[in-house]
Amino acid sequence: MRLLEYQAKELFAQYGIKIPKGISSKNIEQARNDAKQLGYPFVIKVQVPVGGRGKAGGIQKCHNDDEFEIKYPQLLDMSIKGEKTRAILLEKMAEYEKELYLSLFLNRSKRCYTIIASSEGGVEIESVKSQVIREVGLGDVDSQTAEEVAKQIGLQGKTIPDFVDMLQRLAKITVEKEVELAEINPVALLKDGSLLALDGKVVTDDNANFRHPEMDKYQEKTELEERAEKSGFTLVELDGNIAVVGNGAGLVMSTLDMLADNGGKPACFLDVGGGATTESVYEALTLVSKMKKVKAILVNLYGGIVKTTTVAAAFIKAYDDKLIDLPVYSRLMGSESEKSKEMLKDTRTKMFDSVEDAINGVVMEVNKRG
Amino acid sequence: MADIYELLRGKKDSDGNYQKVPVIVQGITGTFGSLHAKQMLDYGTNIAAGVTPGKGGQKFEGKIPIYNTVKEAVDATNSKVSIVFVPAKFFLSAATEALEAGIKLLVAIPEHVPIRDTMQVIELAKKKDAIIIGPNTPGVMIPGLVKIGIMPASPFKPGNIVVLSKSGTLLYEISNTLTKAGFGQSITIGIGGDPVNGTRLIDAFDMVKDDPSIEGMVIVGEIGGDAEEIVAQHIMDINFKKPIVSYIAGRRAPKEKRMGHAGAIVMGNYGSAESKISMFNMANIPVAKRPNEVAVLLAGKLEKTKD
Numbered sequence: 001m002r003l004l005e006y007q008a009k010e011l012f013a014q015y016g017i018k019i020p021k022g023i024s025s026k027n028i029e030q031a032r033n034d035a036k037q038l039g040y041p042f043v044i045k046v047q048v049p050v051g052g053r054g055k056a057g058g059i060q061k062c063h064n065d066d067e068f069e070i071k072y073p074q075l076l077d078m079s080i081k082g083e084k085t086r087a088i089l090l091e092k093m094a095e096y097e098k099e100l101y102l103s104l105f106l107n108r109s110k111r112c113y114t115i116i117a118s119s120e121g122g123v124e125i126e127s128v129k130s131q132v133i134r135e136v137g138l139g140d141v142d143s144q145t146a147e148e149v150a151k152q153i154g155l156q157g158k159t160i161p162d163f164v165d166m167l168q169r170l171a172k173i174t175v176e177k178e179v180e181l182a183e184i185n186p187v188a189l190l191k192d193g194s195l196l197a198l199d200g201k202v203v204t205d206d207n208a209n210f211r212h213p214e215m216d217k218y219q220e221k222t223e224l225e226e227r228a229e230k231s232g233f234t235l236v237e238l239d240g241n242i243a244v245v246g247n248g249a250g251l252v253m254s255t256l257d258m259l260a261d262n263g264g265k266p267a268c269f270l271d272v273g274g275g276a277t278t279e280s281v282y283e284a285l286t287l288v289s290k291m292k293k294v295k296a297i298l299v300n301l302y303g304g305i306v307k308t309t310t311v312a313a314a315f316i317k318a319y320d321d322k323l324i325d326l327p328v329y330s331r332l333m334g335s336e337s338e339k340s341k342e343m344l345k346d347t348r349t350k351m352f353d354s355v356e357d358a359i360n361g362v363v364m365e366v367n368k369r370g
Numbered sequence: 371m372a373d374i375y376e377l378l379r380g381k382k383d384s385d386g387n388y389q390k391v392p393v394i395v396q397g398i399t400g401t402f403g404s405l406h407a408k409q410m411l412d413y414g415t416n417i418a419a420g421v422t423p424g425k426g427g428q429k430f431e432g433k434i435p436i437y438n439t440v441k442e443a444v445d446a447t448n449s450k451v452s453i454v455f456v457p458a459k460f461f462l463s464a465a466t467e468a469l470e471a472g473i474k475l476l477v478a479i480p481e482h483v484p485i486r487d488t489m490q491v492i493e494l495a496k497k498k499d500a501i502i503i504g505p506n507t508p509g510v511m512i513p514g515l516v517k518i519g520i521m522p523a524s525p526f527k528p529g530n531i532v533v534l535s536k537s538g539t540l541l542y543e544i545s546n547t548l549t550k551a552g553f554g555q556s557i558t559i560g561i562g563g564d565p566v567n568g569t570r571l572i573d574a575f576d577m578v579k580d581d582p583s584i585e586g587m588v589i590v591g592e593i594g595g596d597a598e599e600i601v602a603q604h605i606m607d608i609n610f611k612k613p614i615v616s617y618i619a620g621r622r623a624p625k626e627k628r629m630g631h632a633g634a635i636v637m638g639n640y641g642s643a644e645s646k647i648s649m650f651n652m653a654n655i656p657v658a659k660r661p662n663e664v665a666v667l668l669a670g671k672l673e674k675t676k677d
Contacts, residue, residue, distance in 0.1 A: 111566050250537020250631070
């Protein structure tokens with residue numbers, strides 16, 4: 001999961017990485033108290049699980065109550081790249097000399113963790129030319145390596161031990177919490193030569209969640225996404241109005257691509273997984289039925305070990321129970337697909353031999369309904 | 371590096387036929403393990419033993435002996451190949467046990483294995499000169515000869531095209547369209563949908579690239595990581611001449627969202643479809659827009675090679 005900035009900073013603080021004084025809130029009543037406690041001036045920062053919020057106006061300075069009363073509600077209502085504000089962080093401003101960059105990152109191709117550090121921070125690291133990159137195996141960083149990195153990015157004097165300390169603490173988080181990315185961008189170099197984490201991004205390995213119950217409180221899944229996970233499939237909610245259902249992540253992604261290429265707008269990505277049963281597909285349809293924005297369902301199944309009739313039975317039950325009253329455009333391929341077609345011929349499910357035809361059909365249907 | 375062909379099909383006997391290599395199934399008595407052990411047997415894979423702790427002495431399907439440990443199974447069968455069906459949280463111990471017992475090709479089916487566990491297994495495999503396929507892989511297959519995995523049999527047919535794929539269902543889907551178009555497959559390797567793979571795309575490519583019988587290759591990638599970029603660069607570096615076509619899933623997926631596979635996530639530009647497609651284009655590898663287009667593009671490429 002991707003932690004929000006204030007959550008990442010909570011983790012930083014817990015591990016002894018210095019952060020600015022800040023308080024997070026989800027409503028203005030609480031935030032007014034926080035503002036008093038913090039004292040002007042401070043920055044207010046939108047908490048969303050995507051990058052680019054600075055450019056989108058999600059970070060604002062506040063010097064007095066009037067500014068605060070205007071800006072806080074604006075930020076609370078904000079949406080960045082389709083992600084609604086989850087919380088607002090009020091944070092004291094720091095005076096600093098320079099911004100640096102530091103991260104520990106799972107290098108997937110090299111299958112090891114990598115330190116990336118730079119004397120240029122506060123911008124996307126991809127755009128920075130002078131990067132120091134060091135591979136560090138499973139994520140542990142010894143003090144000698146950390147010191148070398150500090151010197152390579154040009155740090156001097158008391159900043160060097162401060163950097164070593166920060167990097168080693170970040171490495172401890174990486175190892176102990178099983179993260180894919182732990183990033184501080186920017187790291188502020190203060191006038192007294194010490195370092196402060198001005199921002200924080202932490203992405204953990206979801207598959208290791210079972211070893212980290214202490215991190216559950218940071219889980220930001222929607223109710224539907226959580227229900228899907230319990231049933232053993234993956235649901236990603238999207239902005240559009242056509243639910244995309246299939247088996248296997250690759251196949252569902254591919255269906256979503258083709259739908260979007262043809263002008264359709266996916267409402268969700270729903271992978272029922274390799275072990276689909278009539279019950280699990282029925283549960284998937286239950287979830288889809290709870291998404292009010294959905295106007296039609298696009299189904300693309302490649303039946304291998306899972307028989308398509310298993311899926312067809314779930315659709316019939318869903319119609320019988322009046323669970324769904326939506327048009328379904330489907331392409332069921334593979335084992336027992338002929339039998340499935342026969343089973344579904346008197347329902348609102350339209351069957352197609354190719355996914356391209358099913359997509360054309362569903363896009364026309366949704367456009368017709370407006 | 372261990373030779374995957376030798377591990378999968380053994381050496382030819384005096385009549386020029388490949389021996390059936392013995393394969394161990396770890397987790398053979400579980401619902402999933404037993405279903406697929408049966409399917410592999412039906413395909414003709416030589417399932418020589420099963421392993422389930424506590425069930426040693428029993429028999430699977432009335433004929434295949436079950437052992438408590440991989441070591442016992444290896445001692446009894448001389449097998450170097452194992453397929454693992456244990457739940458994700460037990461994968462580290464099951465894989466470690468297999469590698470310590472002398473397994474040289476481990477096909478790791480479980481999805482949701484923690485990355486740190488996979489990395490530890492890979493470290494051990496390097497020391498033992500063993501190949502890990504997966505985790506979260508459909509498996510590996512030489513159509514017509516051996517199937518070590520969970521793929522259905524019907525999409526595949528023997529032939530001379532290599533298919534390497536991160537995704538399982540897209541492997542079936544695309545192999546099916548290839549088969550229908552008359553392109554059988556010489557070998558198919560599932561890389562798996564995890565961020566860290568025992569056999570990376572580039573490793574799989576290197577395992578098969580020198581096989582003189584292959585006529586072409588299909589690489590089925592998806593968003594996340596940079597395996598596709600790296601294999602594209604490698605193909606240019608070694609000036610590989612045989613026709614390759616590709617398909618990349620996830621072009622229209624939103625950034626920073628995990629699309630079903632643990633590895634299918636775009637972070638910043640890292641892992642984006644655009645980056646992969648532009649590298650494939652540079653390497654003169656056409657990228658299909660739809661799975662159905664792959665066979666057409668491959669036919670075109672093969673036609674050009676003949677000229």
